[in-house]
Amino acid sequence: MKIVAVTACPTGIAHTYMAAEQLEKTAKKLGHSIKVETQGAMGIENKLTEADIEAAGVVILAVDIAVEESERFERVRTIKVPVQAAMKNPEAIFAQI
């Protein structure tokens, strides 16, 4: 399945990127294709385009803070989890898909 995700932690220098890495790794392992946008201290990186979101079956929001431009995801099924969950047990998130 095509999946898009956003990660964002309060400080935006460590957890945000570690969570993104875990999501990418796990998706690959389970045979999904995934694109992860990070909203860290550098702002939005690897930004999800309209086309990315349109094509995705589900969006995973692994966030502890408010998501920037959250209106983009209004029309897609959303799974929202804390950043910690994406780092510690990403399989459990993918099991919800």
Place this chain on the structure above:
Amino acid sequence: MKELLQKHKSYLLTGVSHVIPFIACGGILIAIALAYAFQFHYVDAHGSPDLTNAPVFVQNLLTIGTKAFELFPAVLAGFIAYGMAGKPGLVPGFVGGFIAAMPQIVGDKKTSAGFLGALIIGLVAGHVVNLLKKIPAGKMLRPIMPIIIIPIFSAVPVGLLMLALNHPLAQIMVAMGHFLESLQSGSQIVLAMALGAMIAFDMGGPVNKAAFFFGAAMIEQQNYAIMGACAAAICTPPLGLGLATLMNRKRWSEEQRESGLAALGMGMIGITEGAIPFAAGDPFRVIPSIMFGSMVASTIAMLGGVGDHAPHGGPIVLPVVDGRIMYVVAIVCGALTTAITINLVKKFTEKTVTVQGGKK
């Protein structure tokens, strides 16, 4: 209820995440300017830094740093409200937070509602805007809702409330300062340990910032000891963990040893967040170890009479610290405590550790 609290926590964290770079920028610039003042004896009769006759560039650095720091209540409240209500939250949040930064005179002290005021007013602003959004607006009114109606009708009540709260909150800050000055050495140790534990606990998160803001607010009250204790505690988590990777290399994976060097660098400039990549992989061993080290550091600093004039921590503020030798002793002891503790309790690295932070 639990969900409601969680939501509010994420609003507060949204504010904190936007304000961190302001604090780091302001804190470091202020530290540099004050360091210059102490180094070249630009001090007044009381020994406080006085840059009136210093080079203009240094004065300007201080101005820039101070302005970045003065923005923090406005940015904090603004982005708390933004996290809650989106763009329309920005106006009442920023205005309310800016009012919270207004100087207040309590007795013979100059202070402000600052951090405390910004937290409260940011949440209020978000709620007010969310209420206003519910008002059904006809076709005629809809375009002017977000640019005229909501900004004005949220900024006025939020601003009035903050203006009313300013003085009482400032009085609380001053009362806190008086209370701290009255503490005897026994309770000083308890206070220092509490500050150290808070600083290390979430490595730059809200608990850390609560202790930090407390120290920064007390600088305004001319009580430099609280920030002194915080400053020592701020840098020992990354320094201690970095040191641990150097002391016993076999215990750490290659990636962790690399993060160790980065952590040492972050520690030197007083960024507690440098410890996060370690704690994320093994929180139950790492967090107690760094709390222990920071408590040692803050207690030594407090008892050693260390004072910090700049709202920032780590070895980088050494030039603006009173009691420099004890400050160094506090940091070294704290970092060693963390390093030794973590190396004692840590298991030898399994080859398949899943989470490591190589990235910044």
